Amino acid sequence: MERSDTRTILRLAVPALLSLIAEPLFLLADSAIVGHLGVAPLAGLGVASAALLTAANVFVFLAYGTTSLVARWVGAGRQGDALGAGVDGMWLAIGVGVVTALLVALFATPVCRVFGAGGEVLAQAAVYLRISALGLPAMLLALAATGVLRGFQNTVTPLVATTVGFAANLALNLVLVYGVHLGIAGSAYGTVIAQWGMATGLAAVVLRRATAEGASLVPRPNGVLRSARHGVPLLVRTVALRAVLLLTTWDATALGDIPLAAHQVAMTVFGFLSFVLDALAIAAQSLTGTALGAGDTALVRSRTRLMLGWSLGAGCAVGVLLGLIHTVLPPVFTPDAGVRSALAAALVVIAVLAPVAGVVFVLDGVLIGAGDGRALAVVQTVLLLLYAPVAIVLHAHAADLARHGARTSVVALWCAFATYMIARMALLLLRSRSDRWLVPGA
Known part of the structure; x- marks a missing residue:
């Protein structure tokens, strides 16, 4: 099987x-x-x-x-x-x-x-x-x-x-x-x-x-409204997620031109890695929904464990590869020595974060496939409320960080974002281990 x-x-x-x-x-x-x-x-x-x-x-x-x-x-x-x-x-x-x-x-x-x-x-x-x-x-x-x-x-x-x-x-x-x-x-x-x-x-x-x-x-008015109601929690989840990313960029703008440039490239790299890891999440959406529609909750659990293993392995592989080339990539994007140094440091943080991202994306896909949009909206909103004070404090101390150099500033920024991702993984794991989202039937 x-x-x-x-x-x-x-x-x-x-x-x-x-x-x-x-x-x-x-x-x-x-x-x-x-x-x-x-x-x-x-x-x-x-x-x-x-x-x-x-x-x-x-x-x-x-x-x-x-x-x-x-x-x-x-x-x-x-x-x-x-x-x-x-x-x-x-x-x-x-x-x-x-x-x-x-x-x-x-x-x-x-x-x-x-x-x-x-x-x-x-x-x-x-x-x-x-x-x-x-x-x-x-x-x-x-x-x-x-x-x-x-x-x-x-x-x-x-x-x-x-x-x-x-x-x-x-x-x-x-x-x-x-x-x-x-x-x-x-x-x-x-x-x-x-x-x-x-x-x-x-x-x-x-x-x-x-x-x-x-x-x-x-x-069909009822069907269109049903689709809209089903989509509202996912809309809330997505808006909260985008708000976290915007807060991170807001912090980067306060750190200076070199940290901002390094952050923008680092976020581009992270976005590309997200595409790689998100492919399993798309499979998870379809497979989870189909199995629950058939009423087979045991199959959902089995497939979730299998996809978690795959996502963790893929995240580790991506992280190791990025770690190996973290000094090779920066010259591709910029000739500036300061930006290169800060970007290389950020890529190390992203490399460590990759396995966490793999788990997060697959669990997101499993719960979306199960139609657990309300829980996902609550989780992401809670995470935004927890992350916002961190982002505000980081922004307030941007000048102090900048005095320690662009490399230190960018690492601090990405460590804050990594903390958010780890918290997101913890909440999604907690939700996935419950049975509340395992609702069988069409």
Whole structure:
């Protein structure tokens, strides 16, 4: 049984990993192309992308919540109900996407100003963000459709859609920016077109299957509201998580330019490692929901133990690798000796933290798959309330830390963040060992 479960986990996790890694390539392609237009367009792209990524991360519950709902029905052997719940989630995504797009388009300039843009950078960022708002409904629809497919234990189709979307995005940007000479606006239009293509393709796969099962394709008010209620706790969890990350960045800004630069690169590295470790969490969401839908709590426990072992092993492997190359990576990102030294020190902390992150991400996936959103919202809110005073104290003593040098400052910052991650692991382990989240049935 364990060997069969291992194959199933790998079948889900490997395509999910490749898909997660492929997603940032949209931004990399835009950056490479827009970068040749000048400093202001590139800086404007960075600001607008930060706003768009914030919106996407906040609404990731559209994928996570839909996965757990659909997987429950699949496990119960009720394919039609699973697809009906999935279609409801997609309609919710469209509604939320349209409202968000309107707000972003109307307030593009103030939003970019909040993210620190000014002058010509502000003008470029506002143009990109205003046009990119047209793609927000597609972005959220793609999240929901991906959640449906993951609920059916299909992570290959989202990978294909992401790969094709990246290729289309690259081609369109080259044509619109350099061929038609639309500047940063051409990059935004290219990305929007690619996003709608991805969303259309993913939605078509889901709707074709829903039609075959006789599921309703029209929005059902009760079903859409059920999806919304199911997603609210995950939204609270995500907002609290983003608040922790923002507090950490707020502390980094008070430490000085060199610590801030080192922290930003370190957080980028940590984000990439998160993609690697989060692939198992995606598998956990689907497998947990399906097993609980079938009423097999013993299988859930068995798979959770197996995935915890895998995540701990993956975290250790990633940590050892990062520890070995912690002095090799900094020169790739910066020629500044001070930033290199501080970054190398931060990478050592991240290397030690990697096994903890592996356990955290998988337990998050297991509990999301079980539909334990309320507990996750409470846990993350408690952690935010505990972390906020630490961040405030660190910010108040930023000048004292800065006098000890950039290396010491960055290590202190990342040790504080590591403490938060360890506390998060402890609370999630405590929750996973109880039986309150093991609720069987659809």
